[in-house]
Structure formats: structure tokens, C-alpha cells
Amino acid sequence: MNYKELYQPAHTIIGKGCIQEIPKHIDTIAGKKALVVTDEGLYKIGTVKKVTDVLDRAGKPYALYTGVKPNPTVSLVNEAKAVYDREGCDYLIGIGGGSPLDVSKAVSILAKNGGKIEDYNGLDKSKKSGVPLIAINTTAGTGSEVTRAYVVTDEVRKVKMLMVDAHCLSYLALNDPALMVDMPAPLTAATGMDALTHAIEAYVAKSHFPFTDGLALEAVGLVGKSLQKACENGRDMDARTDMCWAEYMAGLAFSNAGLGMVHAMAHQLGGFYNTPHGVANAILLTYVMKYNLPSCKDRYADIARALKIDTSHMTPDQAANAAIDYIEKLAERIYIPKLSQTAFKPSDVLTLSLHALEDTGMPENPREATLVDVQKVFMDAYYAK
Ligand SMILES: NC(=O)c1ccc[n+]([C@@H]2O[C@H](COP(=O)([O-])OP(=O)(O)OC[C@H]3O[C@@H](n4cnc5c(N)ncnc54)[C@H](O)[C@@H]3O)[C@@H](O)[C@H]2O)c1
Ligand SMILES: [Fe+2]
Structure with a gap:
């Protein structure tokens, strides 16, 4: 093979205040309702609100899932996917470090491909691109907003599954350092x-x-x-x-x-x-x-x-x-x-x-x-x- 395929998100914005750009990208993907996937900690310290304020001002509907825990598990992914289905969402906004972003990727893959998340452990196991994902990074970091990888813990076997799959790449990756100033040392x-x-x-x-x-x-x-x-x-x-x-x-x-x-x-x-x-x-x-x-x-x-x-x-x-x-x-x-x-x-x-x-x-x-x-x-x- 004498060629290389490059894997990267469709769009990236990096810099202070860049979350203001989100609504116009929602228009591009014609997103009707987002599932915002995040964790309780980021919700409590107001990081999530900084993003949902932008969505509210632009009149973009969303449902909120704040149940992600560090080293997210299969059952957690299933729970988030159930909320995505119940709320009738058609795209995802992940806000967080690697854990919320990886759960967002997992839900995105399941929403398009069905099956169980364990089916996708390994290299390029899914058939279709996931639903659009806007990945807003808050740690620096896992790089999950940019990578074609996501990690889910199989809590039964106590093993972290590393899925490497171009179909999980985000539509928009955002890195706003203003969201990171509250990270403790x-x-x-x-x-x-x-x-x-x-x-x-x-x-x-x-x-x-x-x-x-x-x-x-x-x-x-x-x-x-x-x-x-x-x-x-x-x-x-x-x-x-x-x-x-x-x-x-x-x-x-x-x-x-x-x-x-x-x-x-x-x-x-x-x-x-x-x-x-x-x-x-x-x-x-x-x-x-x-x-x-x-x-x-x-x-x-x-x-x-x-x-x-x-x-x-x-x-x-x-x-x-x-x-x-x-x-x-x-x-x-x-x-x-x-x-x-x-x-x-x-x-x-x-x-x-x-x-x-x-x-x-x-x-x-x-x-x-x-x-x-x-x-x-x-x-x-x-x-x-
Ligand atoms: N997809 C990938 O390419 C990739 C790469 C490396 C690691 N990972 C996975 O990512 C996960 C780890 O992610 P992580 O290290 O970013 O942490 P995390 O997402 O697990 O978050 C850890 C804690 O930090 C808090 N936090 C996050 N951002 C904050 C902020 N700005 N201010 C204050 N608190 C904040 C969260 O509330 C949480 O309590 C692991 O499961 C790992 O396996 C994924
Ligand atoms: Fe890592």
C-alpha cells in the first residue's frame, strides 16, 4: 500500500470563546434535537451551562444526560443510548473530558449501527458513520474530540475496550481553553x-x-x-x-x-x-x-x-x-x-x-x-x- 488515509474531524475550532460558533454548525447538519452528554461535576460547576446558554440563545432544542462517570462502562453507554432514543434526538453534543466524549461516540455508533457496544471492540468494526457529534473538550487531555477512538469499560470482564473506528469521528471538535480554567491541578x-x-x-x-x-x-x-x-x-x-x-x-x-x-x-x-x-x-x-x-x-x-x-x-x-x-x-x-x-x-x-x-x-x-x-x-x- 503506497497511500495513507488521514483521520480527522470534519471541522475543528480552537481558541477562547469558540463555543459561540456551535449554532451555525447545528444548522449545517440540520440537527433537530441534541442529546447533550456530560457528567455531574461539569454540570455543578457551571461548565455545561456555558454551552447550553449558547444553545438556548440560538433556540436549539436538546435533552440533557449528566450521568457519565470516569472510565465509563457498557451499562452507562446503554443508559445514555436509552435517553437518546426516548428523547427523540438526532445528533449528539458531548461536553467533557474523555469520558463524556467517549460515551457520546459510543451512542453515536449505536444509533446508526444498532447491536451492542461490545460488538465494536477492535478496529473498524462498525459499518456506518455514527450520527453527527459535536465534541466539546474540557480537559487537555485525551484528544477524544479529535480521535477515531473511544474507550468503554466492560465491567464484567474488568477490561477497557479500545474501539478504533473512523465512523466515530466527530463532525465538529471544539477546544475552548476558557472551559479548562476550572480544572484542578x-x-x-x-x-x-x-x-x-x-x-x-x-x-x-x-x-x-x-x-x-x-x-x-x-x-x-x-x-x-x-x-x-x-x-x-x-x-x-x-x-x-x-x-x-x-x-x-x-x-x-x-x-x-x-x-x-x-x-x-x-x-x-x-x-x-x-x-x-x-x-x-x-x-x-x-x-x-x-x-x-x-x-x-x-x-x-x-x-x-x-x-x-x-x-x-x-x-x-x-x-x-x-x-x-x-x-x-x-x-x-x-x-x-x-x-x-x-x-x-x-x-x-x-x-x-x-x-x-x-x-x-x-x-x-x-x-x-x-x-x-x-x-x-x-x-x-x-x-x-
Ligand atoms: N477517545 C480517545 O481517544 C481517548 C484517549 C485517551 C483516553 N480516553 C478515555 O478518556 C477517559 C478519561 O478522560 P479524562 O482524563 O479527560 O477525564 P474524565 O472525562 O474521566 O473526567 C475526570 C473528571 O474531571 C472532571 N472535569 C472534566 N473537565 C473539567 C474541567 N474543565 N474543570 C473541572 N473538572 C473537570 C470531570 O467532571 C470528572 O470528574 C478514560 O476513560 C480514557 O480511557 C479516550
Ligand atoms: Fe490516553
Whole structure:
């Protein structure tokens, strides 16, 4: 195959105040009634109202579903879909971080394709494009507003299913940093490290190509410049705006190149213990980088340069290690916990590792991992080696 298909939303708007543009896009898709999918927290702090005020002023009808929880489950998706049907909706507006946006994508796919959401676990399993989705991002972030992926926890098997499917791409992706100023520092830190993980995994993924390389390196640079600032001062609009671009570009990069072993393992912590996704990635990132190093040290050296580390007197090995060291220190400065401070239990490591090997993210990892390798990386992270 000598061609590449690019996956991206039909429209994107990024910048302070961009939610004002929503009504004209509703007119374009001729949307009659939206299901607004969000979570209770965002409803209570008034973030949802900022968007519904725009809909109210423009006379756009909608029903509200505020029941999304972090690491959303199959039953939660079914509940949201039942509201969508009962209310006679014909398109979706997701407001939130990855969890509400992923539920919106799942409902969008079910509304057009029927069946159970478990049927769509894996790569391109649906037949038809979902109903139109306006994805309004509030964390920076998962990149869910831009990606062709969504994640749903199978609560029976305690596994996070990663669906990669071009049919779930949003019609309109919105990133308004003004919606992000209320993110507390730990959430800013965790979601920012998720974005960094997307960029790094995309940069070293087996399927990377020049388009994704450019996006990934620029995203890494912006995280290096602004994540700590956004954690220290949530009202720093320049830092929030940088993080919007970083998470969007990192999302676009991995949506086109793929993920890797960090996500394959992090999904298990989310599915088994409900560990927040960004925290799980942030904890595992440098341990997986150390494991992958023999397969991609030149690429890690590029990441060091993107982080503005002066590598001019370093060997590729030293530069790659400098990148890992930088990220370890960044994680400490923004108070990312250690694996031993989470619900992880060493006695679960075999099950977690078996599931990680089956994760949709694993095949793109630059180094082929065995069961023993995955177990060792979990345990290295646990003992903070
Ligand atoms: N679709 C994808 O491409 C993709 C990629 C990575 C992760 N994910 C998935 O996304 C989910 C994680 O999403 P997330 O990390 O964005 O968090 P989240 O959506 O689970 O939200 C976590 C908490 O943050 C709060 N919150 C969100 N925005 C806020 C804001 N602006 N101000 C204050 N509080 C706010 C929410 O109310 C919630 O309590 C996981 O299920 C993960 O697997 C999806
Ligand atoms: Fe992620």
C-alpha cells in the first residue's frame, strides 16, 4: 500500500470563546434535537451551562444526560443510548473530558449501527458513520474530540475496550481553553501527561509517518513549555491555550499513527481499579520508555530535543535517557503518584499483563513485548526502579 488515509474531524475550532460558533454548525447538519452528554461535576460547576446558554440563545432544542462517570462502562453507554432514543434526538453534543466524549461516540455508533457496544471492540468494526457529534473538550487531555477512538469499560470482564473506528469521528471538535480554567491541578497534571503519552507513543509507533511525526514533536514541545505552568496557575490562559494545542495535535498524531504499550497497560489499571486514565499513563510512561529504548533510542533523542534539552554533546543513548529523566522529573514536579500509591496489587499482575497483550494499542508498540516483559514493567513501576 503506497497511500495513507488521514483521520480527522470534519471541522475543528480552537481558541477562547469558540463555543459561540456551535449554532451555525447545528444548522449545517440540520440537527433537530441534541442529546447533550456530560457528567455531574461539569454540570455543578457551571461548565455545561456555558454551552447550553449558547444553545438556548440560538433556540436549539436538546435533552440533557449528566450521568457519565470516569472510565465509563457498557451499562452507562446503554443508559445514555436509552435517553437518546426516548428523547427523540438526532445528533449528539458531548461536553467533557474523555469520558463524556467517549460515551457520546459510543451512542453515536449505536444509533446508526444498532447491536451492542461490545460488538465494536477492535478496529473498524462498525459499518456506518455514527450520527453527527459535536465534541466539546474540557480537559487537555485525551484528544477524544479529535480521535477515531473511544474507550468503554466492560465491567464484567474488568477490561477497557479500545474501539478504533473512523465512523466515530466527530463532525465538529471544539477546544475552548476558557472551559479548562476550572480544572484542578491534579486533573491538569494527569490529563496533560495523557497528552504527552499520546505524542510519545505516536512518535515511536510502528505506523508513524511524517504527518504524525510533526504533530507529535510539536505537542511534546508544548507540554514541556506549558504543562507545569498550567498546573501551577490554572488561570494562565497562554499555558491553557498551549495545552489545548498540545492535546489536539497529540490526539491527531495517535489517531493516525497508533498508540503503544503505555496505553495497553494503563487501560488495565483503569479497567481493574478505576485508576484515572491520565494518572495510569503518567505512572507507566517512563518505565515503558526504558523498556522500549533499545528499539527507538534515536526517536527518544528527538523527543529530548523537542523538550529543548541541549543534546549537542550527547550520544543518542544519552539523549534518549535525558528525555526519560526530564519526564520523570516533570511527573514529580506536578505530583504524579507512584504505582505503589494506587490500588494496584502485585498479585493481579499476571491477569493485567495478559489483558494488556490483547489491547488494541499493543500492536503499534515499537518493541515486541512478551508476557514476562509486561509483568516486569508493571513490577518495575511498582518498585519505582
Ligand atoms: N477517545 C480517545 O481517544 C481517548 C484517549 C485517551 C483516553 N480516553 C478515555 O478518556 C477517559 C478519561 O478522560 P479524562 O482524563 O479527560 O477525564 P474524565 O472525562 O474521566 O473526567 C475526570 C473528571 O474531571 C472532571 N472535569 C472534566 N473537565 C473539567 C474541567 N474543565 N474543570 C473541572 N473538572 C473537570 C470531570 O467532571 C470528572 O470528574 C478514560 O476513560 C480514557 O480511557 C479516550
Ligand atoms: Fe490516553
